[in-house]
Amino acid sequence: MRYFGVDEANRVVPLLTRTFEKVRPWVSRAQELSKELEALKGQGKRDAFTETLQEQHARLLEQIRTELHPLQEMGIEVKTADGLVDFHALLGGRTVYLCWRYGETAVGHWHELDTGFAGRQRIEDPEAFTPTYLS
Template structure:
C-alpha cells in the first residue's frame, strides 16, 4: 500500500485537475441519465434501453480514465473530483484530501472522518510517506 507526503500528492494535482475536467461532461451526462431513468416517465420511454446503454458506456469511460489513479494508490471518492491520498501523520494513518478546484492538497482527515472532517494542513512535514507499509 502506498502512502504519500504532501509534496508527492501535490505533484499529482495538475494531472488530477486535467483528468477531472476532461471527464466532467461524461459525469454530468451520467447524472442526467440516472435522473431520467429513475423517473416513471423515463422508465416508460421507448429508448429506455438505449439510455441505459449510454449511461453504462459513459461510466466505463470514466472508470478507464480514473483507473491509473487507483493503480497509483489514490482513492477516488467522487467522479466530480474528490480524491484521498493515504498518508501518515506521525504514527497515525490518515488521508490527505483534495478536490477539484483546489490549487493544492491543503487538507487532511482521519481514516473514518470523511470530507466533513477535513482539517487544514498546518505543517506539511507532519506527513511522511511510508513505502514499507
C-alpha cells in the first residue's frame, strides 16, 4: 500500500483539479441520464430511444472510469466521481486518510479509515504524517 505525506499529496492537487474539471460535467450528465432512464423504466418504456439513452449512459460511465483510473493507479482512492479523494497516510504509526475535495486548493484535512468525510479533521501539523520515500 502506498502512503502519502501531506506535501506529496499536495503536489497531486493540480492533477486532481484538472481531472475533476474534465469529469464533473460527465458525472452530471450521467446522473441526468440515470434519472431519465429510471423514469422511463417506471413507465414501462422499452424502445429505441431508451436504448440510445442507455448506450449514452454506459459510454459516459466508461469515460469517467477511464479518466479516473490513472489516479487509482497512483494509489489515490476516488470516493466520488465528482471530486472526493482519499490518500493513505501514516499518523502516529496508524493508517489514516488524507482527504481532498474538488475546489480545495490543498489537502488540508484527514480522517480515520472508518469515519469517512463526516469525520474530517483539519491538519494541524503536516509533519505529523510520515512521508514516503517519494516525498
